Amino acid sequence: MKELRLMKGNEAIAEAAIRAGVDGYFGYPITPQSEVLEYLMLQKPEERTGMVVLQAESEVAAINMVYGGAGAGKMVMTSSSSPGISLKQEGISYIAGAELPCLILNVVRGGPGLGTIQPAQSDYFQSVKGGGHGDYKLIVLAPASVQEMYDFVELGMDLAFKYRNPVMVLSDGAIGQMMEKVEIGEQKVRLTDEEVKARCPWATTGKTSEREHNIVTSLDLDPVKQEKFNHKLQAKYRKIEEAEIRYEEIQTKDAEYLFVAYGTSSRICQKSIQLAREKGIKVGLLRPITLYPYPNERLKELSRQVKGILSVEMSAGQMVEDVKLAVECKVPVEHYGRMGGMIPAPDEIVEALEQKFL
Numbered sequence: 001m002k003e004l005r006l007m008k009g010n011e012a013i014a015e016a017a018i019r020a021g022v023d024g025y026f027g028y029p030i031t032p033q034s035e036v037l038e039y040l041m042l043q044k045p046e047e048r049t050g051m052v053v054l055q056a057e058s059e060v061a062a063i064n065m066v067y068g069g070a071g072a073g074k075m076v077m078t079s080s081s082s083p084g085i086s087l088k089q090e091g092i093s094y095i096a097g098a099e100l101p102c103l104i105l106n107v108v109r110g111g112p113g114l115g116t117i118q119p120a121q122s123d124y125f126q127s128v129k130g131g132g133h134g135d136y137k138l139i140v141l142a143p144a145s146v147q148e149m150y151d152f153v154e155l156g157m158d159l160a161f162k163y164r165n166p167v168m169v170l171s172d173g174a175i176g177q178m179m180e181k182v183e184i185g186e187q188k189v190r191l192t193d194e195e196v197k198a199r200c201p202w203a204t205t206g207k208t209s210e211r212e213h214n215i216v217t218s219l220d221l222d223p224v225k226q227e228k229f230n231h232k233l234q235a236k237y238r239k240i241e242e243a244e245i246r247y248e249e250i251q252t253k254d255a256e257y258l259f260v261a262y263g264t265s266s267r268i269c270q271k272s273i274q275l276a277r278e279k280g281i282k283v284g285l286l287r288p289i290t291l292y293p294y295p296n297e298r299l300k301e302l303s304r305q306v307k308g309i310l311s312v313e314m315s316a317g318q319m320v321e322d323v324k325l326a327v328e329c330k331v332p333v334e335h336y337g338r339m340g341g342m343i344p345a346p347d348e349i350v351e352a353l354e355q356k357f358l
Helices: 009-019 034-043 059-071 082-087 089-097 124-128 146-163 173-177 193-199 223-243 263-278 296-303 319-327 346-357
Strands: 003-008 024-027 052-055 076-080 102-108 139-141 166-172 179-184 247-250 257-260 283-288 290-292 308-313 333-337
Touching: 003 009, 003 146, 009 034, 009 076, 009 102, 009 146, 009 166, 009 173, 009 179, 024 034, 024 059, 034 052, 059 076, 059 082, 059 089, 059 102, 076 082, 082 089, 082 102, 089 166, 102 146, 102 173, 124 166, 124 290, 139 146, 146 166, 146 173, 146 179, 146 223, 166 173, 166 263, 173 263, 247 263, 257 263, 257 296, 257 346, 263 283, 263 308, 263 346, 283 296, 296 319, 308 319, 308 346, 319 333, 333 346
Parallel strands: 024 052, 024 076, 076 102, 102 166, 139 166, 257 283, 257 308, 308 333
Antiparallel strands: 003 179, 139 290, 247 283
């Protein structure tokens, strides 16, 4: 039976992990996502479900623990905030190169460097373009509410195992810290070792009389074989792009101008739409839910009906590049953003729209 709770975003994703039957969480504290680890420790999921929760020695240790757990076919995850995610990049590339499923939460804070602990969206490039080395992609989900923080655990795990690919939930400090009503699902039972073997024939679960041992690695010193493997990865990414695009539209049917925003920025843009329409400016919103794969085709379609597009971000302008690529110069595209942990106000966004297009 489902229940309603008032929860922080960070608490919601932690509770969702327990309820989804996740096998292991490996993390390290950093503001503004430390409540994920704290909540898991307080809930003692090892007693509830047998889930392992471990504070690693560092972010580097945490992501490599995820690598090991994923290699054994287990449902594993980690979380951090911007500088911590930077430290995890080598491990993330290894996991992508080994084609292993896992879930990674980034509760973004302002940078660069140690920056601040306030919310930002300046990790877009790092998340969507591949922050580590090599030609790889993460599936990137961008929640805009505490409910989506909860829901994207199960969705993210499903996508990770479907494509044998790491999935990132790209949140921010506002959504991680805010409290909202959350619908909590029923507890799922963790898979048994036999069920893991059946689900993941590639997993390193040991050699038996009925099963050969598997080897999980991202290393192949033969360039011919490595190129062939890279072509395999690119083909997988094309399948993801064809099947897994998710987005939300708000008041786009009669829109003459368009906001494109995700996460916290998209919530603010909803109020901006109201303010603009009170002035007689017909504005709509396209909210990408998957930042990779990106809703290029829908954005291209909307560009045919609008006079201008404003990419609203809590950054110096990163997603705006993908907006421009999607519309192929068919319509003017501009950017409005705040940086360093500052959050734009609805009237600021409307003023930016007027200055840039009217």
